[in-house]
Amino acid sequence: MSTSTLVPPSEPIAPKIPEDNYLSRGYGLRSWLLTRDHKRIGILYLISLSVFFLIGGTLAGMIRLELLTPQSDLMSTDTYNKVFTMHGVIMIFLFLVPSVPATLGNFFIPMMIGARDLALPRINLLSWYLYIVGGVLVIYTMVAGGVDTGWTFTTPLSTHYVNTNVLSTCLAIFITGFSSIFTGLNVLVTVHKMRAPGMTWFRLPLFVWSLYAASIQMVLATPVVAIAIVLLALERTIGIGVFDPTKGGDPLLFQHLFWFYSHPAVYIMILPGMGVISEVISTFSRKRVFGYKAVAFSSVAIAVFGFFVWAHHMMIMGISNYAVLVFSLLTMLVAVPSAIKIFNWTFTLHKGAITFEAPMLYAFGFIGLFTIGGMSGVFLGSAGTDVHLTETFFIVAHFHFVMVGGMLMAFLAGIHFWWPKMTGRMYPERIAQVASIVTFIGFNLTFFPQFILGILGMPRRYASYPPEFQILNVFSTAGATVLGAGYLLSALYLLWSLKYGQVAADNPWQATGLEWQCQSPPLTGNFTEMPIMDHEAYDYAWLEGQNRNRRKVGHR
């Protein structure tokens, strides 16, 4: 195996984009808005997700601007409450939850398993429309004055004490939840029933395993938050009493039902990102993923164990001490499969022929930042320390490390990795590498001080704070500016590349998935002939043989 660090990929660019592809099959709004092509739906999601990310990111900028000074001087405390609530709602429900499953998952799962589309194309389109309706409702909420309960809608604040647009937000989340359920349902049916001949479970790319695990959670956990929201709405409108202590109800019951979904939700968010990392690490070290079965089973284990730990979000809320003990123990267990995956990816790198393209840089960022974020979670899972750290900026730093440093970096890794396949164009590599480093630096500057702030005792969701915390907040805001610049740069050059990027070949990275056997961009039906899988996953020897034979299954 070559030990040089820069292995030039063979034929990374092509003379021109193939004439017949999924983008050229039908122009005009109707062909896109009524499409059943999973690839087009993935692109629709990508565009709408980016819009909502922009809105959520702007809200984040507003938070950081307010926190530059100790006083609540940029906006009133009520407005600040609305800003961080909307930031949370948008980023979680409208960005992170659908990010990889609805864009990259929709686009690539059928191609990776050798199918022509997802099992239920019309349900797929319905998912997107439900997502848009939910998104529009969230925008309506913002225009109508926002909601200020925090994205967690803690009762009885949200049922009895605020006068803001709780109901419209609840409706938005309810509808978006169904979008998520249908996406997960589609993935599960597709992976079970539509694999190509020879594509056994243990020959699937690990991306598919991760999305499968996340889809189990999407289908089974999301309905519980749906009923929690329904009961919240009934409590708020009619006053049914299920969360009202004066009528005998228990406000904590809402939290049990809410977190029963919202904890698996964080795994719904991170598992697809982990799937991307498996693909990227393998491709850019030219080595099969170490411990395939361990990674595959860990993905499912994360999904299963993720259902058992929800009350670790409620440790200070008044649950019984016995419950605190049980959930703390279970939380320690759920960290294990994630750690197993990190170890496996690291061992994949060992003795690999590593190159440092942008997706790989994002993947390195993921491994480092997700590990830090995950380990900070152990502090929070341990009840003794959680009592002091919860509801401080430590929690904020923890979830931003795993979600932004982890998931968002994985999303960007995936977007860059599959960009040539989706668009037929290469993004500009140098600028992308610079942007990934800028993002990494900005991220650390933004969120690492927040760990310290949390330990020092700065509470979250407060617009003002004691003056001694200002310097760390200033660092954090400075970092946020750098982070924002990094994301903006990425968006700009990706858009630029659509018109001016080099035309990509079928397999610029020499990756082993079935999707790389198709043309870039793919045909509407993905394959011209039914692919028959006769090799293991991540089989680079097979790929070399393929290159020699030049057998084309994904070309006109």
Add this chain to the structure above:
Amino acid sequence: MVSSAFPSAAAEHGEHPPYLLHHFQSVEQQADAANFAMWLFLLSEVMFFSGLFAAFLIYRNWYIPAFVAGAKQLNVGLGALNSGLLILSSFSLGMGVWSAETRRKSCLVLCLILTFVLGLGFLGIKSIEYAEKIEKHHFPGLHYSLSSFIDPSSDQAVSAAGERPLPLDMARHTELYFSLYFAMTGMHALHMIVGMGILAYMILRAWGGAYTSGHVTFVKNFALYWNLVDIVWIYLFALLYLVSRH
């Protein structure tokens, strides 16, 4: 990597049924996928109701006297009748599926209509029960009245049964019982109404012969949905009407 032609792409349209969608290799695969998809949707519905069952379990065990007083306001006979109607409708729908599979069109239409009528009967009895509750001010919210529970003479059903009045704070918890009653049966009724809408559509399509030419997937998957709604009612009947009477 070996490849073979896609059967559905290569075949002329006459060789495969018109209802075979192009991304499936065979009718079996398509029906199998649709069946599994329906099951996953039903499982998500089960999880949806699970939150209500959890709430019921917790509050019943906290406030047993209030739940007993509340349950006594329900008529077991009407509830059992409703159960019977739904069970019969599941049966008629099953017979409808059998008719579709054996290509008996008029039998299918008859069975679907019978299912629809039985569903209407269920909803009719439910509305009678609801009307009675609302009249007695047992609908939770602004107009909820505790008088049935703190003053037995104000309520004929309670005084006829010789019930004793509840202490005030326990009487307040009866509102929780009725909240769960209306939430659970209301959510169930909502699912039934949606089902009846789809049933009406199916009756029209069945009349046109859509399900008696070999493509029974829609009827079968609808039957799965309808039976789940039946199962939910079986448990609601047991929990709301039966377990808290003493």
Add this chain to the structure above:
Amino acid sequence: MSESIHIVVGPRVYVAVLLSLLGGTGITAWTALLNLGIWNPVIALSIATFEATEVVLYFMWVKYSPRLTWLAIAACIFLFSTLISLSLVDYMGRAWGNW
């Protein structure tokens, strides 16, 4: 695996299940009116579970369905029981003596 697509369940099975369900409904309604103490909920829920099982196996054809369907249903039941049991860890562990 798609046996349920090919197996046509006949009227005899449906009638048998129908009669069993109606009988169960009658028994459960009648026993609810008697005061059997702790056994009331046990009997009612047992009969309900028996009826639900019959509906699932025969009216929903799970008896003739692929193992995948069984696995999915089992996963859902397991998750439902997780929600209930781990919530109960909280509610039963509270020191209010209400349980």
